[in-house]
Amino acid sequence: MRLLAIADVHGNLRALEALLSRERLGDYDRLISLGDQVNFGPKPRETMALLTKCGFEMVLGNHEERFAHLGEPAFAGYGWDMLRWTWNQLGQRFPALPVDLRFGTVWCTHGTPGDPYHLVDGNGMLPFLRELPTPYRLLLSGHNHRRWVVSDGERLSVNPGALGMLEGEPPGCVAPYAVLTLRRGHWHAEPRQVTYSETELLRDFQESGLYEAAPEMAAAVVRQMTTGSGRQVLRLIKTIQRVSAETGRSADDPEVWHEAGHRWEKEL
Ligand SMILES: [Fe+2]
Structure with missing residues (x-):
């Protein structure tokens, strides 16, 4: 089995298009998007349409969970104006996505299992990895925007990094993702990346409003x-x-x- 995993596209259509121009989706058994498909970036509607058309299975990110709270008093300092803009771009609706997606020996989530808001790094994921129930052996997550492959000796935790806004790795406009392959019962992770055009991204922002x-x-x-x-x-x-x-x-x-x-x- 072969999986293509992306996370945190954040409405960055240029990053997603760069990935699609590099990879043949037919080479994969499943395409996984690990939450925060939208918000922050200038093309939320187009990003969701393309992910859906390609057949990506998506989990709920913290940004999308917040759509449910737009009518509530703002919590301090969060980008509600941007979130409202994104919500309006989406026609004020968003598909009901699962917090976790599980199949075979794979557990997909945004933050940590069951919690799209919980922010940990690779080492912080180790306790969750050890607590994964049988038969799960591969934990895929996003949220942190940084990439890692961590093993507890038996199981693997992989964050492909934020496709739309990778953090902590200059020079920017780099879209990371991961290929996961199951061989003789063991998962193997291969981090990959593509670059995309800063000029086109900036134009998208200028034209977006x-x-x-x-x-x-x-x-x-x-x-x-x-x-x-x-x-x-x-x-x-x-x-x-x-x-x-x-x-x-x-x-x-x-x-x-x-x-x-x-x-x-x-x-x-
Ligand atoms: Fe994110």
């Missing part, structure tokens, strides 16, 4: 995607929370976002 809908968040996302340097979005959110605490103003306040955007840019 995202800079108007959520300027600070769009700037942070673009920097993340095009440089590969780590945690730009998280840095912006932490700055928003800091400005909010200092000024006593809500993290929803556009002025707080504006000031945080300035500081985030100055601190680069």
